Amino acid sequence: MIIEVLIKAVLAFIVLFSVLSFAGLHAWIERKQSAVMQDRIGANRASIFGFTLLGLFHPIADAIKLFMKEDFIPEGANKVLHTLAPCLSLVFAFAAFASIPFGDVLRIGGREITLQIANINVGLLYVLAMMSMGVYGVVLAGFSSNSNYAFLGGLRAASQMLSYEIAMGVSLIGLIMVYGTVDLQEIVRRQGEFRLFGLQAWGILTQPLAFFIFLTAGIAETKRIPFDMPEGESEIVGYFVEYSGMKFGMYMFADFIETILIACLTTTLFFGGWQVPFMHAPAAYSLGFALLQVLSFVVKVVFFAWLFMTIRWTLPRFRYDQLLSLGWKAMFPLSLANILVTALILLIRR
Amino acid sequence: MPPKTKVIKQRELNFLEKLYIPEVIRGVCITSGHFFKNLTLHSLHRIGLLRHIAAAVTIMYPEIKRRYPHRYRTRHRLTKRDDGTPRCVACMMCETVCPAKCIYIVAEENPDPNIEKQPKTFDIDLGKCIYCGFCVEACPEDAIRMDTQIMNIAGYTRESMYYTKDRLLNPEREGDIVKPSGSLR
Numbered sequence: 001m002i003i004e005v006l007i008k009a010v011l012a013f014i015v016l017f018s019v020l021s022f023a024g025l026h027a028w029i030e031r032k033q034s035a036v037m038q039d040r041i042g043a044n045r046a047s048i049f050g051f052t053l054l055g056l057f058h059p060i061a062d063a064i065k066l067f068m069k070e071d072f073i074p075e076g077a078n079k080v081l082h083t084l085a086p087c088l089s090l091v092f093a094f095a096a097f098a099s100i101p102f103g104d105v106l107r108i109g110g111r112e113i114t115l116q117i118a119n120i121n122v123g124l125l126y127v128l129a130m131m132s133m134g135v136y137g138v139v140l141a142g143f144s145s146n147s148n149y150a151f152l153g154g155l156r157a158a159s160q161m162l163s164y165e166i167a168m169g170v171s172l173i174g175l176i177m178v179y180g181t182v183d184l185q186e187i188v189r190r191q192g193e194f195r196l197f198g199l200q201a202w203g204i205l206t207q208p209l210a211f212f213i214f215l216t217a218g219i220a221e222t223k224r225i226p227f228d229m230p231e232g233e234s235e236i237v238g239y240f241v242e243y244s245g246m247k248f249g250m251y252m253f254a255d256f257i258e259t260i261l262i263a264c265l266t267t268t269l270f271f272g273g274w275q276v277p278f279m280h281a282p283a284a285y286s287l288g289f290a291l292l293q294v295l296s297f298v299v300k301v302v303f304f305a306w307l308f309m310t311i312r313w314t315l316p317r318f319r320y321d322q323l324l325s326l327g328w329k330a331m332f333p334l335s336l337a338n339i340l341v342t343a344l345i346l347l348i349r350r
Numbered sequence: 351m352p353p354k355t356k357v358i359k360q361r362e363l364n365f366l367e368k369l370y371i372p373e374v375i376r377g378v379c380i381t382s383g384h385f386f387k388n389l390t391l392h393s394l395h396r397i398g399l400l401r402h403i404a405a406a407v408t409i410m411y412p413e414i415k416r417r418y419p420h421r422y423r424t425r426h427r428l429t430k431r432d433d434g435t436p437r438c439v440a441c442m443m444c445e446t447v448c449p450a451k452c453i454y455i456v457a458e459e460n461p462d463p464n465i466e467k468q469p470k471t472f473d474i475d476l477g478k479c480i481y482c483g484f485c486v487e488a489c490p491e492d493a494i495r496m497d498t499q500i501m502n503i504a505g506y507t508r509e510s511m512y513y514t515k516d517r518l519l520n521p522e523r524e525g526d527i528v529k530p531s532g533s534l535r
Contacts (some may be wrong), residue, residue: 033385035405035406036385036386036388036392037382037384037385038384038390039388039405039406039407040406040407040408041406041408125376130531211373231492282461307378310378310381310382310385311374311378313381314374314376314377314378314380314381315377350358
């Protein structure tokens, strides 16, 4: 019993540590990737003993600066909610990682360890629920700041996230119909087992339309450009307009973590999770192959993180009415049509 | 006669453009093309290859300075005669024409009988100077020029912006002078 708790704790620590460091690295990736894309060099001045290490010290300098800043709570603000809101954003973003499978079963010393923190049989619903809870952090920030700008920002954020969450959830129904389960580990396994034209039937092959809808809604969910309406980084009149210091930093950090979460989810649902392309698990269990699967998962996640960063630095933002009409008039009907087509095909094939 | 209005028709988006996703993919292809090209060049530069092809347009400013155009007005300097004395004859033309009134000259007699006067002090308060270049135009002796290419004029006090004759005569002592090109002495 104790050992099982320990194993879970170690798994949770590994996931938390990797997500935290990758999110911290995102601050660096954001600067450097945008610079390289735009023929610039990017931040490279922060140094320790003359070593700049490609500008890797800049996120550290950011964190030190944010911690040193005054933690300001505006007059008339609800102090408890104002402090609670960024924590909520961060906690729910982290909690969603609990049911992301990052590998198959690992067999060590007669034990079978599923490489997933919580093996929930409704994992997909759990992740979607956690992502929906994230809107509370945003709405509370706008509500508790005692500022009209923050309030408007919170409203915009809430309506954007709600409209895109519906399209996202509906688009995933087709996927659930194809794989017949909402257990994320099981979805990944069936992506390896099922065959489509002789290939492993990854979600991108069985549900191409759902992939694009999910990707768009996912980027909207991270509240980053081109869907940065709630934040408005270019004019800084968003729900966190009254936040300073590390509380503001927590919102930025929650954004990065959500980006990683969406990358993990896209990998899990549409790109075969930990499945290694064109390879089958050997009949005899090997530790090497299990680690290769984890590596495959990480590579896919890093690719999607790169893709999201590229999109963020390529596209201009939407106007607000375009944003909502895209969500309600294009993505929602399309995802409904996707369910219909998927159902028909499944019926014919039976 | 009613005014003629020219109606410019905006190009309608075709079906693929309206779909938005193909256009997004096209845009991502352009930016990621730049990304991979520059990333390859940056990596090759690290191991010393293809150094002549630039991976970025950035000029690393304090270390590397860009040459400003030939007629660009930068910090002033007082030109010298061959024997090292200032060419200025303290005629007060520049002090008179200066719209910011930032030039302060005190004249004295020049020991050379061919030259009437020379400046005892020649101070410019760069905190007031507006870099209009009128002093250069007004000078009959080509004694003041604005061609040092020094741009980083900054100070923590007003006094440090007050340049005396000695500093104006020897701009190369400021350390970061870019030698002007062309046929200047």
